[in-house]
Amino acid sequence: xSMKQEKIAILGGGNLGxxxxxxxxxxxxxxxxxxxxxxxxxxxxxxxxxxxLQVTTxxxxxxxxxxxxxxxVQPAQLPALLEEISPWLNPGQHVLISVITxxxxxxIAQAVGEDxxxxxxxxxxxxxxxxxxxxxxxxxxxxGVEKEVVAxxxxxxxxxxxxxxLMAAATVLCASGIAFYMRFIRAATQGGIQLGFxxxxxxxxxxxxxxxxxGLLETNRSHPEQEIDKVTTPRGCxxxxxxEMEHQGFSPAFIRGLATSYERIxxxxxx
Numbered sequence: 001x002s003m004k005q006e007k008i009a010i011l012g013g014g015n016l017g018x019x020x021x022x023x024x025x026x027x028x029x030x031x032x033x034x035x036x037x038x039x040x041x042x043x044x045x046x047x048x049x050x051x052x053l054q055v056t057t058x059x060x061x062x063x064x065x066x067x068x069x070x071x072x073v074q075p076a077q078l079p080a081l082l083e084e085i086s087p088w089l090n091p092g093q094h095v096l097i098s099v100i101t102x103x104x105x106x107x108i109a110q111a112v113g114e115d116x117x118x119x120x121x122x123x124x125x126x127x128x129x130x131x132x133x134x135x136x137x138x139x140x141x142x143x144g145v146e147k148e149v150v151a152x153x154x155x156x157x158x159x160x161x162x163x164x165x166l167m168a169a170a171t172v173l174c175a176s177g178i179a180f181y182m183r184f185i186r187a188a189t190q191g192g193i194q195l196g197f198x199x200x201x202x203x204x205x206x207x208x209x210x211x212x213x214x215g216l217l218e219t220n221r222s223h224p225e226q227e228i229d230k231v232t233t234p235r236g237c238x239x240x241x242x243x244e245m246e247h248q249g250f251s252p253a254f255i256r257g258l259a260t261s262y263e264r265i266x267x268x269x270x271x
Contacts, residue, residue: 003029003151009062011081012072013039013055016099018048019128020070023156025051027130036062063088068152070121071098071108075268078103082111091115095145099123101171102268105139105164117142119149122170123156124178132157133177135170168265176261180254185210 008030010017021037024030025048032052038059039045049055056062063069063085073081078100089096095117098108105118119142123134134153138146138161146161153159162170185206192202216227232239245251 003155005034006030006068007034007036007066008068008070009036009038009059009066010070010072011038011059011062011085012070012074012077013037013042013045014072014074015125016123016127017070017072018045019125020072020099020123020156021048021053023127023130023132025053026128027155029155034066036066038062059085060088063094067093067095068149069094069096071096071100073100075100075103078108079111082108086112089113089116091117091141095119095142095149097121097149101175102168102265104269105137109139115141117145119145120164120167121149121153122167122174123153124175126178127153127156130156133174134159135162135167135174136160137162137164137167168262168269171265172258172261180257181210 008024010021013021017037017039021035024035025032033054036054036056037045037048038056040057042055042057045055054062054065059081069085069089071078071081089112091113096108096112097119098105099121101122103120105120108118109116118139120137121134122136123132126132127134132153134157136149136153136159138149142149150159150161160170185203188206188209189199189202192205193199197205213227216222217224220227228242232242
């Protein structure tokens with residue numbers, strides 16, 4: 001079956017579910033009429049119906065009509081959702097893909113049965129513009145659809161297949177990472193304003209510099225320190241600024257932030 005013919009149900013039209021739907025829609029690999037997006041109250045996502053998506057409150061309908069089932073609800077909502085759709089799930093037909101933080105493959109399998117292909121996915125909201133970094137973990141039953149699922153997320157950014165035990169770390173770096181990098185760009189913008197730029201120009205510079213950083217690392221396949229060495233000169237302004245940032249705890253604070261988010265996810269698993 002081609003991508004155009006594949007039917008996909010996105011159960012949960014929150015920020016991430018909508019971002020996935022919009023990414024699939026704008027990329028054009030999938031037919032809009034074959035994408036189902038559900039939400040209890042569809043008022044906020046009605047505009048997607050005008051773009052050809054199947055917008056509905058009926059999870060059972062979406063499951064019956066689809067093959068790839070993306071679980072995009074909040075963790076607390078998952079048990080009720082799985083109970084609702086389980087009678088309509090068929091292990092020979094359906095592939096379950098969860099983007100839900102802290103919910104293991106085994107937890108889903110216990111609810112729906114051990115015979116299902118179940119994949120954990122951790123994208124981020126940049127999936128809406130085809131720039132997500134998505135990590136994927138597969139159970140044994142899903143090995144036959146690995147290429148298909150990777151291809152789905154590849155058309156929405158970059159993918160990396162990992163062991164499930166790394167999913168909490170992937171959540172911090174991929175999903176929460178969006179917020180962390182946004183905060184860095186905000187700080188760079190505020191610094192630019194303090195140095196004399198107006199807000200719009202400072203933001204434009206900060207955004208483009210961040211694109212350049214990513215592009216250099218990706219193109220040159222280099223380590224950040226190699227690129228840093230290229231712009232630091234003895235007694236120069238760059239090394240002075242870098243040393244002051246480190247003196248103020250820039251790197252340790254960032255790492256502590258990542259570690260704190262990771263600890264929070266680990267605690268969520270125990271609740």
